[in-house]
Amino acid sequence: MSGPLKGIKVVEIGALIAAPFAARLLAEFGAEVIKIEAPGEGDPIRKWRKLHKGTSLWWYLQSRNKKSVSLNLKSPAAIDIAKRLLADADLLIENLKPGALEKLGLGWDVLHALNPKLTMVRISGYGQSGPYKDRPGFGAIGEAMGGIRYTTGEAGGVPARVGVSLGDSLASLHAVIGALMSVLRVKMGQGEGQVVDVSLVESVFNLMESLVPEYDLLGYVRERSGGALPGIAPSNTYSTRDGAYVVIAGNSDPIFKRLMQVIGRPDLGDDPEFARNDGRAAKSALIDAAIAGWTSANGIDAVLAALEAAEVPAGRIYLVADIVADPHYQAREMILQATLPDGVQVKMPGIVPKLSETPGAVRWQGPTLGQHTAEVLASLGLDAAAIQRLADEDAVQLG
Structure with a gap:
């Protein structure tokens, strides 16, 4: 051995x-x-x-x-x-x-x-x-x-x-x-x-992060939120035109600005209210709707290519067939x-x-x-x- x-x-x-x-x-x-x-x-x-x-x-x-x-x-x-x-x-x-x-x-x-x-x-x-x-x-x-x-x-x-x-x-x-x-x-x-x-x-x-101090100090109870991360925005799962799902994590300040450029919403990227995560988290539904509108109008390959070019972290939700065939997994x-x-x-x-x-x-x-x-x-x-x-x-x- x-x-x-x-x-x-x-x-x-x-x-x-x-x-x-x-x-x-x-x-x-x-x-x-x-x-x-x-x-x-x-x-x-x-x-x-x-x-x-x-x-x-x-x-x-x-x-x-x-x-x-x-x-x-x-x-x-x-x-x-x-x-x-x-x-x-x-x-x-x-x-x-x-x-x-x-x-x-x-x-x-x-x-x-x-x-x-x-x-x-x-x-x-x-x-x-x-x-x-x-x-x-x-x-x-x-x-x-x-x-x-x-x-x-x-x-x-x-x-x-x-x-x-x-x-x-x-x-x-x-x-x-x-x-x-x-x-x-x-x-x-x-x-x-x-x-x-x-x-x-x-x-x-x-693994439960700040679950306890949020409850103890703020009385906040973390609830179910689907593909989103409450308090961290934008980070969610979005559907594409061809029925695939993509996870997009645009939650750092510079990445958010680049993401908004990609989806054609530079106004959101330049809005001082959204310059920091706490401001974005307060209106995450508005931001998610803008992103979802863009992904739903494009196929998964186009979405991933655009996000990769802009250096925005994103990934398709893989089925096992995707994993087995993926060249990165193989490499x-x-x-x-x-x-x-x-x-x-x-x-x-x-x-x-x-x-x-x-x-x-x-x-x-x-x-x-x-x-x-x-x-x-x-x-x-x-x-x-x-x-x-x-x-x-x-x-x-x-x-």
């Missing part, structure tokens, strides 16, 4: 989205990620969304570069194997219900005594403390309680959701940030491992070609971020259940006979 995280050992005890996505990001940059899955069905995401010959296409993406080790954690022998894996690991990433690992004998006190350098990343709905900590929490609930659902949707309409698992993914990103900060501290000799406590609710809430290696176990070729998303000297890489797609069980157990010093005995005792499942 290569990458900036080469030599970092990660054990993942998680399922579905939050913990597995965090571990995937680490695996893409060279960490050795050992994913512990239950025998039988494994991670439920293997059957989520669209399937190809019985396996989720999301699985192949979410679990790339990981080693699948299938352990029956109800077995004392499997718990012993988990402890041996964690004895020299840098990170444990889990998203079980708070207290679940403690019931298995894998709580923080036990693991910290076993391996003082270990960082334990715990992702849950509400965090490891507080009155709600024992409630079940999925990403959707985190989005609801974190504030983003209320502000998403058309004005006066029902609160909407983004079309992806945003709450889980935000928790994953916060988990990776916390994990790397803790590991760096250990590697620099500044302390031992620690618990990184990540809440789905708090991960969403952390940035954001559309990769993957080979599934049956030899079928399929496009997959590339890797973010781009590192100039130690870039991430895809070494293999999501593995079959238990594909690496024997390999990983052998690395712990177990011989073939011992591994087979564990399989016969249903402590492990071999791939």
